[in-house]
Amino acid sequence: NAGVMQNPRHLVRRRGQEARLRCSPVKGHSHVYWYRQLPEEGLKFMVYLQKENIIDESGMPKERFSAEFPKEGPSILRIQQVVRGDSAAYFCASSPPQGLVTEAFFGQGTRLTVV
């Protein structure tokens, strides 16, 4: 019974490259959330997706960041033309379709380092 799976665990990109972060939710979960944790800070909400729909992207930077959750396959957080300030841990969480969660399980995170 696998939990939320994120890959890669660590990702190094040079400035200007693209970063793709993947999140496979818990089986049966159709809601996915992405959070970013800057060094020495708490997590900050970025985006909430359901299958093929972006529900809330109020926490997403306006440029270079995009997210998708296709009908088949994992959710992808894409960062174009990365800059040093994008270095952070990116966490994904998932939840079932009904109700509000009383437990929110996170993946192990992807640590992005921009050099």
Next chain:
Amino acid sequence: AQKITQTQPGMFVQEKEAVTLDCTYDTSDQSYGLFWYKQPSSGEMIFLIYQGSYDEQNATEGRYSLNFQKARKSANLVISASQLGDSAMYFCAMRERQTGANNLFFGTGTRLTVIP
């Protein structure tokens, strides 16, 4: 205003003693949920305990309990019988119904160190 405030950047506790990690929150919503997570040095976020705003009893999960004082808007985490493996960052978080979905607001965390 900060939605979640954790005023203790770092705490020390003797092994086998109890420790309380403070968390206050700010919301005008009547329906909300409060969460505590542990983040060890390996980096993953481990869910510990949840308290709903309408729950009359304080939540407990093993050695973890949540001291929920609604009028004071506080949701302190109590860890009993501390173990060396409890050394980690601890984050308090809140979900509000009015913001929809399940996005959580996190505090800045408290680093707990358990001393042998």
